[in-house]
Each structure stands twice: as C-alpha cells, then as structure tokens.
Amino acid sequence: MTFGTLHIGCLQRVAGRGVRGGGMSALVFTLSLQQQLLPGCVAVGCFDGTHCCLVAGCASDKVVVHSPHLKAGSAPKPQREVSLLNMAQPIRSLATGALGPDGDRDALVVGMATSVLAYDVHNNADLFYKEVADGANAVAVGRLGASPVPLALVGGNCSLQGFDHKGDDVFWSVTGDNVCSLALLDFDQDGQNELVVGSEDFDIRVFKNDHIVSELTETDAVTSLASFRNAVFGYGLANGTVGVYEQLQRLWRVKSKNTAAAVLAFDVDGDGVEELVTGWSNGKVDARSSRTGEVVFKDNVGDAVAGLARGDYRTLGCLDLLCCSVQGEVRGYSAQGQAARAAPRAPDQDAVRELLSRKQQLLLELRNYSGPDHSADREVGSIPAKTRLQTGISVGKGTDTMPPGVKITMATNNETIIRTVMVFAEGIFKGETYVVHPRDSEVDSKVDVVLYPPKNVAIDIHIKAMVGTRGSPHFHVFELTRQLPAFSMFVLSDAAAAPPPAGFASCHVNERLQRIALWINQHFLLPKEVEVEGPELRADFACVRTGTPVAVAMGSDGHLVVRTDDAGLAGEMLQSLASFLNLDHLQVAGEFRAEEARLEQLLERASALKDARLRLGADTAGHAGLVRSLVVRAEDARIVCDYDRMGQWYARLQELNGDLVRDYHIRLQNYQELVAAVRDVNAIVQRAANLRVGKHKTAVVSLCRQALKGQNVSSLVKIMRTGEA
Known part of the structure; x- marks a missing residue:
C-alpha cells in the first residue's frame, strides 16, 4: 500500500480581526483549507519537533496537512503550505502525539x-500499518499507566488496542459496546495516565492499565471527551449534552437541541484555568467555565463545526484555539492578555443567583398560602398551610395494556389536587423529562407515574408537583428527590414456584449474613426488608423487565452463590456487592452453559466467515486482473478501428x-456479519471478566485474549468458569 502526497496551491489568510460574539478571545486569523472536513477528525501536531501543523480528515478519504511555517512562495517547490495524504479507506478517527521512544516529534x-x-x-x-478487525472508531496517543513508551490507543468494536511505534500490539482489553471517544488523563492523580473511554451504551469507563476502575452512566452515546488538569474531564453526548466531571463527581451539564461535534480544554480568558470549549453542529462555538458551566466566550463560524484543536500556531510562544468547520474554514483565537481585559466576576455570583431564585419561589409560595391578606375574607381557593405531598415507590408487574415498571405514587394529605407532575431523570425516557398533566375531569389528590428503567443502575429522580385547589388559579410547587435503587425492577418471588436457574456464580465472601442482607435491602425495591433467620440467607427474585429469575444465597461459612441464567446480571450484582463491601479483589467460579454454547457458535461462525472472506478476496483479485486485460483489448480494438470486437470486449x-x-455486496454482508460476531465474542469476554473484581478481572481479560488468539475454545470455557487458565 502506498500513500502519495498531492500538493495544492497556497491559501489566502485573513488576520487581525477583532473580538467576536462578545467573548474574551480575539479572532487573530482565518484561512480556508478548500476541503470538506469530517466531524471529529481534527488535530494539531509538531511533526518536525518545533512547528505546529493542522491535520484534518477529509470526506474524500484524504488527510489535509496545513503547515503555516511553510509560506507559499518562500518555501521550495516540494514544500507547500498545504498537502494531502491519500488514505486507502474511509477515515473514522485521527490523532497526533509523540509516538517514538525519544518523543521529540509527533506522529x-x-x-x-x-x-x-x-x-x-x-x-x-x-x-506502521496494522489491520484492525474491530475497526478504529477513536484513537488517542500518549502514555498509559506504567508503559515505558507512548502508545497509539485504538477503540473499536467493543475492544481496545494499543500499539507502540513499531506496530507491536502491547495492550488489549474489552469494553461494553462500540467505542466512540478516548481521552488520557491522570484520573486518580497517582502520576500515571488512565484511559477514559466513551461508548455507545451510554457509559464512561476509566481503565487503569487493562482493567476498569470506575464507570459512569450518562443518557446517550458519549461521542467526545476532553481531558483537563487535576482529574477533570469534559464530555459530549449524541443528544446534545455537554458537561464536566471531576473524577466521579459531575460538576455541571447543559443540554442543547444541537449536537456537540467536538469538545476541548482551553484557557480562553487567560486566567490560568481551562474552560470547556464546544463546537456545535449549527456552527456555534462556546466556552464554559469548567467549574460552573457559565458561558465566557461564544462565536459562530457559519457552518457545522468539524473539530477543535490548540497549539502555538503563529510561533509566538502562546497557544491559539483553532476551530474548523466542515467546509474547511479555520479560525484562530488567542487568549493572550485577555485576563487583564476580562470583566471582574463577583466570587459569590452563583450564590446571589441562587438566592434570587429562592426568593422568587418563596414569594410565590407566600402568595399561594396567604392570598391577598390574612383577614377573614381570605381569597377563596388558597392552599392550606399544612399541605404536604406524600410519595411511595413500588414495583408494578404490569397489565395487559401497560408493561411492568416502577410506580411512583404521589398524594396530598388533604383535599388539594395535583395539577401537573414533572419528573426529571437520566436514561429512563427520551429528553430526560416526563410530564403528567391529567385532564380537568381526571384531576385528583393522587397521581401515579410509571417509569421503566432500562438498566440496573441507581437513578436519582427529581420530581416537581404543582398542587392547588379546585377552581383556583393558585398553585404551589413541591420539589423532592427520590433515588431508585440499582435493582429496582426486581420483585421477591417464591422459590418453589419455578425451577431454579441452571447458571450460577459462586465465591467466598468474608462478611456476615447481616451485611449481605443490608446490601439486598438497599439495592432492591422491596415491600419489606429481608431479614436473616438462622445460619443461612436466601432471597429469590424475578426481573419484571425480562422475567429472568435470580437467587442469592449465602451460608454461615461465607460461601455466596448468585444463581441465574443471565451472566451479565450476575456480574452486575457481584460488582455492586463488591463495591458495597469495599472488596478490592474477588475471585468467582461460575458456569453459564447457554453463554458457553453461544460462544462456541460465535467462534465457529467467525472462523467460517474469515475463510469465506479470504475466498471472496481471491475471486475479486482475479476479476480485477481480468478487468485490466479486457480494457487493454478493447482499447487495442478501438485503435485499429475494429469496432465489432471492441463492442464485444466492452460487453464482456x-x-x-x-x-x-x-461480489462487493456479498463481501460487505460477510464483513458486517463478521463484525457482529466479533462484537458478541468481546461482549461475552467482558461479561466473564465482570464476574470478577480487581486483579482477577484483569487476569480473565488477558487469559481470554490468549485463548482467542490460539482458537482454544476449551481453554476459553475453562477461563470463563474458573477465572484461571
């Protein structure tokens, strides 16, 4: 494979423009790359070790490289300001960084x-050039953990790979879904970088070397990540949400009707603290304080933003912010000297805003309670002062017209009615907000809201209920927060009502039965608490979402058994239990026959698809040679004016x-089926690893990789069962 270089003409540059959009950063130059750029494929690199260059992926399967230090007219003919690199396949991701052991130049x-x-x-x-069967949806370059050399980290189809400068595969792990974004930062502040991974299953996972140390659940696919200093990182979601985390604590988030094409950490106002800069699909660019989310800078580039980057682009010793649009326009912003011109901010600005909001709420509440005055002719319909909103949460098994879910019941303690209920939650319903507004003929002092949590994670539910009296325009807003436990879609069942599941995971936990019972009571939504009676503990559940039975049993000897046919569910329970008990390491033995049989089928199918792919590739190569021969013969016939034979050759x-x-459509279908099979295999490996904790979890991933490389199915099944080779 060869990668040619095509040189194009010089560009016109516009500089010296003023501050735009009322922000603090000055627009110092603009230029046009004259190419259609791909969203998310923009970066800056010092390829000669000194000067910054802009690189961007193009829709024409090319990478455009802009080198501002190579001025058109002053550089030799082979060196122009802009060049194009031809790629053999469509570009999905792009990154720059020092990859060699010396680290003097970026790759x-x-x-x-x-x-x-x-x-x-x-x-x-x-x-190096490496075939990556799982694809390369996201790439990042840098040092990971204790790696002695920088790595090119590639996120693909439920997998992560790391290559050194020679192309050797030195890192491999699996993740829950297709990888959308990657970022490197010192998450636990131990002096070594961890890998933050955003994926399509709405999760942000933090990998320390090759095992997961933290997981955060968001409300949509995590399409972009940006690393800050001091264990802070920003993120963007497919639904238009952007926000900032400090380790496991979300500092803030906002949502837009547009999509965040790119996020970047950059100090736009020169105060020494980086802001979160976001480029949007509608062409808007804004920067928000990493602590509060307050907008400190905004601009509009006219077209959808393709990417953001930073670098000393003008060789002045200070960083510039570069914003690229999909039409190839590049704008450069400088924050130099802006700290002195920035308007001073009151340190208690947020507190004042919160107090004003609280004041308005209290005034409204006072008006609803008191009416015009406190006399006997008080306004008819005002809300009694002792009105309270009572709530209850239970699991509903569903009806013929309504699927099973979590029912939240709200009722007032008097004759007042509930006009409207607004529920705010993450990942339960589209838009994160659910509004219940009964008809006038159906309003009552009691309202039921049914929620359908799709995952087994704890969810904070924020509720606003508008309560008033019949025939009165006045109402009072009650606000409350409830938390749904992680396993809220489970109900207690009778163990004798159904045969026990065949699959199981067992381990030894040095904890008393009361601690296990406490975990059950806190993480399941139960009508009454589970109590320990005798030397053993057993609780049988049924998932109302899928009907899957699960049983948790523990004896006085500390031997814990989770019995279910769903390996993923067993892993979720064991991870939750290990976190509750503060267990750093936990080895588990388990057997899930259905999962093992599916794994064998997937491996056989993947092997057959690979063989078919090789045969199809050979056939295509043969056809390509015949095409060249026919074209030559047809052209020879045309030259000698033998139009009959020319027509025959062109018909052939x-x-x-x-x-x-x-053949192409067959190969495409073959490839899609192969990708699906590999993805399912990686997901099974991930579930097997999720049954363990700490070093045992890491060992399972490493051992499974070796068994997959050797196509050793029996060894793979043994690893899944015992956690050991």
Whole structure:
C-alpha cells in the first residue's frame, strides 16, 4: 500500500480581526483549507519537533496537512503550505502525539474502517500499518499507566488496542459496546495516565492499565471527551449534552437541541484555568467555565463545526484555539492578555443567583398560602398551610395494556389536587423529562407515574408537583428527590414456584449474613426488608423487565452463590456487592452453559466467515486482473478501428462489472456479519471478566485474549468458569 502526497496551491489568510460574539478571545486569523472536513477528525501536531501543523480528515478519504511555517512562495517547490495524504479507506478517527521512544516529534495516527496507520509526516514515511478487525472508531496517543513508551490507543468494536511505534500490539482489553471517544488523563492523580473511554451504551469507563476502575452512566452515546488538569474531564453526548466531571463527581451539564461535534480544554480568558470549549453542529462555538458551566466566550463560524484543536500556531510562544468547520474554514483565537481585559466576576455570583431564585419561589409560595391578606375574607381557593405531598415507590408487574415498571405514587394529605407532575431523570425516557398533566375531569389528590428503567443502575429522580385547589388559579410547587435503587425492577418471588436457574456464580465472601442482607435491602425495591433467620440467607427474585429469575444465597461459612441464567446480571450484582463491601479483589467460579454454547457458535461462525472472506478476496483479485486485460483489448480494438470486437470486449467488461458489484455486496454482508460476531465474542469476554473484581478481572481479560488468539475454545470455557487458565 502506498500513500502519495498531492500538493495544492497556497491559501489566502485573513488576520487581525477583532473580538467576536462578545467573548474574551480575539479572532487573530482565518484561512480556508478548500476541503470538506469530517466531524471529529481534527488535530494539531509538531511533526518536525518545533512547528505546529493542522491535520484534518477529509470526506474524500484524504488527510489535509496545513503547515503555516511553510509560506507559499518562500518555501521550495516540494514544500507547500498545504498537502494531502491519500488514505486507502474511509477515515473514522485521527490523532497526533509523540509516538517514538525519544518523543521529540509527533506522529499522525489515522483510524480507518479495518486498519490503523501511524505516519511520519516530516519524513513522509509510514511508522506502521496494522489491520484492525474491530475497526478504529477513536484513537488517542500518549502514555498509559506504567508503559515505558507512548502508545497509539485504538477503540473499536467493543475492544481496545494499543500499539507502540513499531506496530507491536502491547495492550488489549474489552469494553461494553462500540467505542466512540478516548481521552488520557491522570484520573486518580497517582502520576500515571488512565484511559477514559466513551461508548455507545451510554457509559464512561476509566481503565487503569487493562482493567476498569470506575464507570459512569450518562443518557446517550458519549461521542467526545476532553481531558483537563487535576482529574477533570469534559464530555459530549449524541443528544446534545455537554458537561464536566471531576473524577466521579459531575460538576455541571447543559443540554442543547444541537449536537456537540467536538469538545476541548482551553484557557480562553487567560486566567490560568481551562474552560470547556464546544463546537456545535449549527456552527456555534462556546466556552464554559469548567467549574460552573457559565458561558465566557461564544462565536459562530457559519457552518457545522468539524473539530477543535490548540497549539502555538503563529510561533509566538502562546497557544491559539483553532476551530474548523466542515467546509474547511479555520479560525484562530488567542487568549493572550485577555485576563487583564476580562470583566471582574463577583466570587459569590452563583450564590446571589441562587438566592434570587429562592426568593422568587418563596414569594410565590407566600402568595399561594396567604392570598391577598390574612383577614377573614381570605381569597377563596388558597392552599392550606399544612399541605404536604406524600410519595411511595413500588414495583408494578404490569397489565395487559401497560408493561411492568416502577410506580411512583404521589398524594396530598388533604383535599388539594395535583395539577401537573414533572419528573426529571437520566436514561429512563427520551429528553430526560416526563410530564403528567391529567385532564380537568381526571384531576385528583393522587397521581401515579410509571417509569421503566432500562438498566440496573441507581437513578436519582427529581420530581416537581404543582398542587392547588379546585377552581383556583393558585398553585404551589413541591420539589423532592427520590433515588431508585440499582435493582429496582426486581420483585421477591417464591422459590418453589419455578425451577431454579441452571447458571450460577459462586465465591467466598468474608462478611456476615447481616451485611449481605443490608446490601439486598438497599439495592432492591422491596415491600419489606429481608431479614436473616438462622445460619443461612436466601432471597429469590424475578426481573419484571425480562422475567429472568435470580437467587442469592449465602451460608454461615461465607460461601455466596448468585444463581441465574443471565451472566451479565450476575456480574452486575457481584460488582455492586463488591463495591458495597469495599472488596478490592474477588475471585468467582461460575458456569453459564447457554453463554458457553453461544460462544462456541460465535467462534465457529467467525472462523467460517474469515475463510469465506479470504475466498471472496481471491475471486475479486482475479476479476480485477481480468478487468485490466479486457480494457487493454478493447482499447487495442478501438485503435485499429475494429469496432465489432471492441463492442464485444466492452460487453464482456459490463458483465464482469456486474459480477464485481454483486461480489462487493456479498463481501460487505460477510464483513458486517463478521463484525457482529466479533462484537458478541468481546461482549461475552467482558461479561466473564465482570464476574470478577480487581486483579482477577484483569487476569480473565488477558487469559481470554490468549485463548482467542490460539482458537482454544476449551481453554476459553475453562477461563470463563474458573477465572484461571
């Protein structure tokens, strides 16, 4: 495979423009790359070790490289300000960073559909080219953990891979779903970088080396990540939400009707604290305080934003913020000297705003309670002062017209009625807000709201209920917060009513039965608490979402058994229990026959698909050679004016073209089925690892990888059962 370089003409540059959008950063230059850019594929790198260059993926399967230090007209002919690198496949991701052991120059890493390329832009040479069967949806370059050299980290189809500068595969792990974004930062502040992974299953996972140390659940696919200092990172979701986390604590988040194309940490106002800069699909660019989410800068580039980057682009010794649109326009902003011009902010600005909001709420409440005055002719319909809103939570098994879910019942303690209920929650319903507004003929002092949590995670529910009296325009807003436990969609069942599940996971836990009972009572939504009676504990549940039975049993010897046919559910329970008991390491033995049988089928199918892919590739190569031969013969016939034979050759060529198109669709279907099979295999490995905790979890991932490489199915099944090879 060769990667040619195509040089194009010089560009017009516009500089010296003023502050835009009322923000603090000055627009110091604009330029046009004259290319259609791909969203999320923009970066800055020092490929010669000194000067910053802008690189961006193009819709034409090319990477454009802009080198501002190579001025058109002053540089030699082979060196122009803009060049294009041809890629063999559509570009999915792009990153830059020092990849060699000396770390003096940056390399360009390009992720494609089934491969990844590390390219030395300065020397116009490949560092390595690797086939990546899982794809390269996201790439990042840097040091991970205690790795002695920087790595090119690639996130694909439920998998993570890391390559050194030679292309050696030195890191591998699995994750829950397709990877959308990657970021490196010192999450636990131990002096070593952890890998933050955003995926399509709404989760943000933090990997320390090759095992997960933290998981955060969001409300949509995590499409972009940005690392700050001091264990802080920003994120963007597919539904238009952006926000900032400090380790496991969310500092703030906001939601827009537009999509966040890119997020970046950059100090736009020169105060020494980085802000979260976001480029939006509608062309808007804004920067928000990483602590409060307050907007401190905004601009609009006219077209959808393709990406954001930062670097010393003008070689002045200070960083510039670069914003690229999908039409190829590049805008450079400088924060130099802006701290002095920035308007002073009151340190208690947020507190004042909160107090004003609280004041308005109290005034409204006072008006509803008191009416015009406190005399006997008090306004009819005012709300009694002792009105209270009572709530209850239970699990509903569903009816013929309504699926099972978690029922939240709200009722007042008097004759007042509930006009409207607004429920705010994450990941339960689209838009994160659910409004219940009964008809006038149906309003009552009691309202039921049914929720359907899709995952087994704890969820905070924020409720606003508007309470008033019949015939009165006045109402009072009650606000309350309730938390749904992680396993809220489970009900206690009778163990004798159904045969016990065949699958099980067992381990030894040095904890008293009361501690296990306390975990059950806190993490399940039960009508009454589970109590320990005698030397053993057993609780049988049924998931109302899927009907899956699960039993938790423990004896006085500390031997715990989770019995269910769902390996993923067993892993979720064991991870929750280990976190509750503060267990750093936990080894588990388990047996899930259905999961093992499915794994064997998937591996056999993947092997058959790979063989078919090789045969199809050989057939396509043969057809390509025949195409070249037919084109030559047809052109020879045209030159000698033998139009009859020319028509015959072109007719044969048309038939062959139809065969090639059909072969392509077959290969495409083969590839899609292979990707699906590999994804399912990785997911099974992830569930097997999730049954363990700490070093045992890491060992399962490593051992499964070795067994998969050797196609050793029996060894793979043993690892899944025992956690050991």
